[in-house]
Amino acid sequence: MAEPLFDRLCLIGAGLIGGSIARRAKERGDLAREVVISARTGKTLDRVRELGFADRVEESAAKAVEGADCVILCVPVGAYAAVMAEIAPHLKPGAILSDVGSTKGSVIRDLEPLLPAGVHLVPAHPMAGTEFSGPDSGFATLFENRYVILTPAPGTDAEATAKVREMWARCGSMIECMDATTHDKVVAIVSHLPHLIAFTICGTADDLSEETRESVLKFAASGFRDFTRIAGSDVAMWRDVFLNNRAAVLEMLARFTEDAQAFGRAIRWGEEDFIVDRIQRGRKIRKELIEHKQA
Numbered sequence: 001m002a003e004p005l006f007d008r009l010c011l012i013g014a015g016l017i018g019g020s021i022a023r024r025a026k027e028r029g030d031l032a033r034e035v036v037i038s039a040r041t042g043k044t045l046d047r048v049r050e051l052g053f054a055d056r057v058e059e060s061a062a063k064a065v066e067g068a069d070c071v072i073l074c075v076p077v078g079a080y081a082a083v084m085a086e087i088a089p090h091l092k093p094g095a096i097l098s099d100v101g102s103t104k105g106s107v108i109r110d111l112e113p114l115l116p117a118g119v120h121l122v123p124a125h126p127m128a129g130t131e132f133s134g135p136d137s138g139f140a141t142l143f144e145n146r147y148v149i150l151t152p153a154p155g156t157d158a159e160a161t162a163k164v165r166e167m168w169a170r171c172g173s174m175i176e177c178m179d180a181t182t183h184d185k186v187v188a189i190v191s192h193l194p195h196l197i198a199f200t201i202c203g204t205a206d207d208l209s210e211e212t213r214e215s216v217l218k219f220a221a222s223g224f225r226d227f228t229r230i231a232g233s234d235v236a237m238w239r240d241v242f243l244n245n246r247a248a249v250l251e252m253l254a255r256f257t258e259d260a261q262a263f264g265r266a267i268r269w270g271e272e273d274f275i276v277d278r279i280q281r282g283r284k285i286r287k288e289l290i291e292h293k294q295a
């Protein structure tokens with residue numbers, strides 16, 4: 001077995017993502033010699049103790065990060081500023097501070113100003129997830145064959161970035177580096193807009209009259225069901241994503257709205273070629289995704 005990458009790995013947040021990293025770390029022992037976890041509520045802390053995926057559980061985030069070589073924030077991105085204010089004075093000199101947040105510009109905005117000298121910030125976003133949340137929802141293989149995007153600022157300590165890269169490689173992920181702005185645009189189209197559409201379509205169906213609504217639920221299998229799976233996601237996480245990737249989401253939504261209007265116009269005027277072209281493009285993308293083993 002490879003030497004553990006870190007002596008002490010600290011995870012702030014023990015939901016789907018934090019819990020999955022911790023389970024992976026405990027299962028193989030090659031990420032860290034010790035895994036310390038902190039979460040917001042006593043209920044989650046108790047559950048982490050019961051599930052046994054941490055070596056130590058701390059109520060206080062400040063206490064949890066003490067002496068850790070690597071600290072990973074696994075909380076909703078809207079909580080970063082407050083969490084950082086609490087932990088910053090307690091981070092060990094030379095430590096790596098990373099995260100798993102779904103937005104990256106906001107993460108750098110909220111963490112960098114409080115970053116102590118000698119602590120290396122390497123933001124990360126594992127492009128892996130499910131619609132489930134909380135300490136019971138995680139599993140050790142969540143990140144296998146999934147991309148993880150790193151967005152270190154230019155000039156970030158190369159060794160720190162290499163360690164974060166290696167950590168995710170050991171979790172079975174493929175790693176890409178890009179700047180935070182590019183990341184936020186990419187995820188706005190591949191993740192945030194699809195969620196916005198799913199939440200909206202469920203809302204639209206919910207607004208329909210009682211009789212139609214019952215039929216919608218009864219015959220949901222034909223497409224609507226897939227939207228309800230996405231729409232079943234965590235409220236706080238998605239509230240924070242939309243509020244913290246505002247510009248990119250609004251840009252993609254504007255483009256999508258234009259394209260959807262064009263589709264509607266083609267239907268209205270019976271423009272068969274346009275409709276066929278759109279469906280074929282959708283099928284092509286699906287096929288490519290399957291070929292890339294990301295379906």
Ligand code: NAP
Nearest residue numbers: 013014015016017040041044075077079101102129133134
């Ligand atoms: P989760 O299952 O809901 O877990 C969130 C954790 O954060 C819990 O331990 C919770 O503690 C803690 N927390 C919540 N609000 C907090 C606050 N205001 N202050 C301090 N701690 C707080 O969420 P998750 O799915 O693991 O998401 C965590 C991060 O990963 C988010 O930034 C999200 O954007 C990112 N991410 C999620 C996915 C996904 O598909 N879910 C994929 C990639 C990245 P309590 O349980 O004690 O409340």
